[in-house]
Amino acid sequence: MTKVAIVGYGNLGKACEKIAVQNKCFELIGIFTRRNPDLLTSPFGTKFYHQKDMDKFKEEVDVLVLCTGSKNDLVPLALRGAEDFNTVDAFDNHNEMKKYVSTLNKVAASHNHLSIVGAGWDPGLFSLMRCLFEGVTGSYAHTFWGEGVSQGHSEAVRGIEGVKRAVQYTLPREDAIVLVKEGRGDHLSNYDKHKRVCYVVADDLADKNAISMQIINMPDYFQGYETEIHFIDEDEFLKDHCHLNHGGKVICSENINEQFVIELDLMLDSNPDFTAIMLMSYAKCADRLYRKGERGARTILDIPVTYLFDDDRLDIISKYL
Amino acid sequence: MTKVAIVGYGNLGKACEKIAVQNKCFELIGIFTRRNPDLLTSPFGTKFYHQKDMDKFKEEVDVLVLCTGSKNDLVPLALRGAEDFNTVDAFDNHNEMKKYVSTLNKVAASHNHLSIVGAGWDPGLFSLMRCLFEGVTGSYAHTFWGEGVSQGHSEAVRGIEGVKRAVQYTLPREDAIVLVKEGRGDHLSNYDKHKRVCYVVADDLADKNAISMQIINMPDYFQGYETEIHFIDEDEFLKDHCHLNHGGKVICSENINEQFVIELDLMLDSNPDFTAIMLMSYAKCADRLYRKGERGARTILDIPVTYLFDDDRLDIISKYL
Numbered sequence: 001m002t003k004v005a006i007v008g009y010g011n012l013g014k015a016c017e018k019i020a021v022q023n024k025c026f027e028l029i030g031i032f033t034r035r036n037p038d039l040l041t042s043p044f045g046t047k048f049y050h051q052k053d054m055d056k057f058k059e060e061v062d063v064l065v066l067c068t069g070s071k072n073d074l075v076p077l078a079l080r081g082a083e084d085f086n087t088v089d090a091f092d093n094h095n096e097m098k099k100y101v102s103t104l105n106k107v108a109a110s111h112n113h114l115s116i117v118g119a120g121w122d123p124g125l126f127s128l129m130r131c132l133f134e135g136v137t138g139s140y141a142h143t144f145w146g147e148g149v150s151q152g153h154s155e156a157v158r159g160i161e162g163v164k165r166a167v168q169y170t171l172p173r174e175d176a177i178v179l180v181k182e183g184r185g186d187h188l189s190n191y192d193k194h195k196r197v198c199y200v201v202a203d204d205l206a207d208k209n210a211i212s213m214q215i216i217n218m219p220d221y222f223q224g225y226e227t228e229i230h231f232i233d234e235d236e237f238l239k240d241h242c243h244l245n246h247g248g249k250v251i252c253s254e255n256i257n258e259q260f261v262i263e264l265d266l267m268l269d270s271n272p273d274f275t276a277i278m279l280m281s282y283a284k285c286a287d288r289l290y291r292k293g294e295r296g297a298r299t300i301l302d303i304p305v306t307y308l309f310d311d312d313r314l315d316i317i318s319k320y321l
Numbered sequence: 322m323t324k325v326a327i328v329g330y331g332n333l334g335k336a337c338e339k340i341a342v343q344n345k346c347f348e349l350i351g352i353f354t355r356r357n358p359d360l361l362t363s364p365f366g367t368k369f370y371h372q373k374d375m376d377k378f379k380e381e382v383d384v385l386v387l388c389t390g391s392k393n394d395l396v397p398l399a400l401r402g403a404e405d406f407n408t409v410d411a412f413d414n415h416n417e418m419k420k421y422v423s424t425l426n427k428v429a430a431s432h433n434h435l436s437i438v439g440a441g442w443d444p445g446l447f448s449l450m451r452c453l454f455e456g457v458t459g460s461y462a463h464t465f466w467g468e469g470v471s472q473g474h475s476e477a478v479r480g481i482e483g484v485k486r487a488v489q490y491t492l493p494r495e496d497a498i499v500l501v502k503e504g505r506g507d508h509l510s511n512y513d514k515h516k517r518v519c520y521v522v523a524d525d526l527a528d529k530n531a532i533s534m535q536i537i538n539m540p541d542y543f544q545g546y547e548t549e550i551h552f553i554d555e556d557e558f559l560k561d562h563c564h565l566n567h568g569g570k571v572i573c574s575e576n577i578n579e580q581f582v583i584e585l586d587l588m589l590d591s592n593p594d595f596t597a598i599m600l601m602s603y604a605k606c607a608d609r610l611y612r613k614g615e616r617g618a619r620t621i622l623d624i625p626v627t628y629l630f631d632d633d634r635l636d637i638i639s640k641y642l
Contacts, residue, residue, distance in 0.1 A: 098639035123642045125583075128453070128626060131641040135629025136446070136602045258598060259590035262446075269580035277579060281457045299638050302625050305449060308456025317620050318419035320452040321444045 001025060002287040003062045004280075005085075007032045007051065007077060009040060011244065012090070012151065013067035015276030017046055020065075025284065025310075029061050051077075058084035062290075063283045065089075072159055075100060082108040082115050082297075086290050088283045090120030090275050092152040095220045097123065105297035114290040115297045119282035120275040121266060126250050128300050129264045133252035137262070141252040142180045144193055146170035148246025151271055156221045157198055160214050162206030165234065167241045169197045172248070181263075183255030195226045201237045246271035281308055322346060323608040324383045325601075326406075328353045328372065328398060330361060332565065333411070333472065334388035336597030338367055341386075346605065346631075350382050372398075379405035383611075384604045386410075393480055396421060403429040403436050403618075407611050409604045411441030411596050413473040416541045418444065426618035435611040436618045440603035441596040442587065447571050449621050450585045454573035458583070462573040463501045465514055467491035469567025472592055477542045478519055481535045483527025486555065488562045490518045493569070502584075504576030516547045522558045567592035602629055 004020050006013050009031050020028040021044040030047040033040060037048035049057070054064075064085035068074050074091055081087045082104055091100060101117050108115040118124055126143055133141040150170050157166035176193040179185040198215060202208050212229050215222055232241075246268045253261040268274045282300065285307045289298065306316050325341050327334050330352050341349040342365045351368040354361060358369035370378070375385075385406035389395050395412055402408045403425055412421060422438050429436040439445055447464055454462040467490065474489035481487075497514040500506040519536060523529055533550050536543055553562075567589045574582040589595045603621065606628045610619065627637050 094642065097642045098635050101638055101642075102635060118642045125453075125457070127642040131626045131637065132446075132449070132629070134641075135626055137598055258594040260595050260598075261586070261588045263584075263586040265582070265584040265586065267582045273579040274581050277458055277581075299642050301627050301638060301641060302634070304623050304625055305452045305456055306622050308452070313623070314419050314423060316452065317422055317622060320455075320622060321415065321418045321422075321439045321448040321620050 001027055002284055003027045003029055003060060004065050004283055005029045005032060005054075005057060005061045006065045006067055007054070007081070008067035008073075009033050009035075009048070010067065011272035012275055012279070015270070015272045016065050016067055016280055017042065017044060019276055019280045021046070023280070026280070029057060054081070055084050061085055063088055063286045065279060065283050067279075078104055078115065078117075079107050082113050083111045084113075086113050086286050087115040088119055088279055088286050089115075089117055090124060090279050091118050092120060092123055093220055094123065101297050101299060109296035112295055114286055114294055116282045116286045116289075116303070117297055117299050119300050120278050121268075121271075122248065124275075124278050124300055125266070126248065126264070129250040131301050133250065133262050137252055137254065137260070139252050139254045140186055141250050142185055142188070142193070143190070143248065143250050144172035144177060144180075145248040146172050146194065146246065148248070148268070149244050149271055150196075150246070151244070151275070153196065153198075153221050156218060157200060157215055160211055162203050162211050163200055164203050165201035165237050167199050167237070169199075170246075171195050171197065177249070177251070180251050181253055181261055183253045183259075183261075185253075191224050191226070195228065196222060197228045197230070199230050199232050199237060199241050201234050202231055244271045244273075245269055246274075284308070322348055323605055324348045324350055324381060325386050325604055326350045326353060326375075326378060326382045327386045327388055328375070328402070329388035329394075330354050330356075330369070331388065332593035333596055333600070336591070336593045337386050337388055337601055338363065338365060340597055340601045342367070344601070347601070350378060375402070376405050382406055384409055384607045386600060386604050388600075399425055399436065399438075400428050403434050404432045405434075407434050407607050408436040409440055409600055409607050410436075410438055411445060411600050412439050413441065413444055414541055415444065422618050422620060430617035433616055435607055435615055437603050437607045437610075437624070438618055438620050440621050441599050442589075442592075443569065445596075445599050445621055446587070447569065447585070450571040452622050454571065454583050458573055458575065458581070460573050460575045461507055462571050463506055463509070463514070464511070464569065464571050465493035465498060465501075466569040467493050467515065467567065469569070469589070470565050470592055471517075471567070472565070472596070474517065474519075474542055477539060478521065478536055481532055483524050483532050484521055485524050486522035486558050488520050488558075490520075491567075492516050492518065498570070498572070501572045502574055502582055504574045504580075504582075506574075512545050512547070516549065517543060518549045518551070520551050520553050520558060520562050522555050523552055565592045565594075566590055567595075605629070 020026040032051045040048045064087045066089040130141040153168035250264040341347040353372045361369045385408045387410035451462040478487035571585040
């Protein structure tokens with residue numbers, strides 16, 4: 001039994017709560033929020049506490065599951081959290097990853113804790129596939145995202161002043177998929193393989209042009225991509241843009257010496273629900289690694305898959321190998 | 322630079338030789354054979370030695386790459402090899418895996434060596450996928466093999482007295498793939514999902530009925546499967562049955578609570594060529610793990626994917642996460 005607490009009560013936090021409540025291997029201690037906890041209710045009767053009171057629970061919680069948006073909130077929260085807790089997160093800013101892992105490693109190790117970073121599906125499952133496919137074959141592993149809603153990018157847009165609601169769809173280009181499978185896609189960048197489409201509800205007095213400029217020029221998230229921005233009203237948004245399906249592919253192929261195609265294909269009805277599945281399974285890993293004496297920051301690339309189970313290692317080998 | 326020697330000079334040994342010769346990170350010391358080494362030649366000018374002289378090379382070789390068929394030869398060879406060398410193999414008898422890993426672990430550890438077991442594509446890549454998908458989601462990961470030639474099964478048939486040449490094709494059933502993707506395949510066994518088709522050239526005086534009975538009743542390999550056996554002449558065999566394409570899928574899906582499909586799809590022009598890619602990349606891993614001080618037997622499930630590279634761990638994380 002792993003005692004968890006969740007920080008943040010958006011889509012991801014709610015999906016993690018559901019897993020923690022329904023799965024016997026977890027005990028959910030509570031949910032930490034920056035909002036007024038007295039105003040929040042849960043269909044499962046979970047207790048809410050203010051984030052500033054987090055440290056009062058440090059003796060009770062095995063792993064803190066960080067479910068806030070990574071654009072602004074996650075890094076300081078994780079660095080503070082790792083002083084008192086083991087943590088797990090789905091941090092999704094690829095370009096900041098090295099610095100984040102390195103900094104968090106120092107904090108977690110010096111406070112005798114373990115943190116697992118980037119344990120969603122991308123970063124996460126897809127990262128593991130890219131690393132494995134390229135490490136084994138030496139050929140480039142191409143990633144395609146979508147068609148689907150990117151939580152990280154939507155959150156980044158929602159963080160802009162004057163934005164009331166926003167969603168960002170990522171779409172793969174079919175012609176690029178064909179080229180990659182034929183082993184002729186090495187020249188393609190992420191910018192060639194995708195487009196980004198945003199639907200935004202702006203505050204009444206907001207400067208839409210300023211919002212558009214901030215989206216298009218946002219480093220790491222939008223800069224360099226073909227980006228479409230549509231301002232719509234709230235009714236249309238609520239009617240057409242609240243479904244969170246997503247998916248993607250990692251494809252590694254070679255058509256010169258040895259001919260092969262390795263493809264990982266993911267189809268999700270709900271992006272946050274699957275991110276929560278990843279996050280909670282690595283919350284269990286964090287607990288196991290911590291009990292084994294590991295300290296510092298780890299990623300999905302560092303952790304043998306046998307840690308996904310409580311079973312004896314030889315039984316896992318017998319079952320899966 | 323990893324100094325390797327290869328044991329066995331069939332399809333897999335030849336494919337490993339090609340990688341070792343063409344890749345700057347390997348130095349190929351030689352190939353060990355049970356045949357008369359003076360009668361073997363290599364397009365790359367590789368030196369051949371008799372297997373009984375293996376131990377004379379123990380100071381020169383970092384990793385011994387075991388490329389003999391696993392049905393009869395591999396286990397004793399690995400247990401003997403691990404006394405003098407680090408080893409890597411693609412042992413493919415799932416049912417014997419636990420015992421093999423456990424025994425080899427004792428030999429390797431007590432002789433201060435490291436062995437990596439089952440580092441092909443199945444067991445190997447597919448094992449890692451099954452373990453990861455099930456570990457993360459809790460849903461069953463179905464494996465489909467084919468359409469393609471199974472080296473392990475072909476080798477097993479060739480090991481029967483009176484068999485001159487043999488090939489075994491594994492075919493997935495399309496109706497089973499559809500059921501699994503729809504999340505309605507949990508009742509399907511491997512026997513429901515595949516059929517096995519053998520083409521056999523028998524020696525002139527062989528008892529074909531006895532050969533058929535031995536194939537059909539071979540535990541772990543054929544027993545329980547729908548198996549077709551066709552006796553053909555050597556000309557037809559050489560004309561139609563010498564291509565070694567293969568492939569398969571690992572599919573994990575859920576259609577009740579969270580709806581998702583995760584699918585790994587592998588298409589190979591040559592089964593031994595891709596098995597060799599896996600095996601040689603894990604030969605590099607064996608060298609790295611050994612230099613780090615690890616001893617005993619490991620599997621692909623035990624090894625973090627970062628060990629597939631020489632690069633600094635944080636640089637790997639930065640690139641792939």
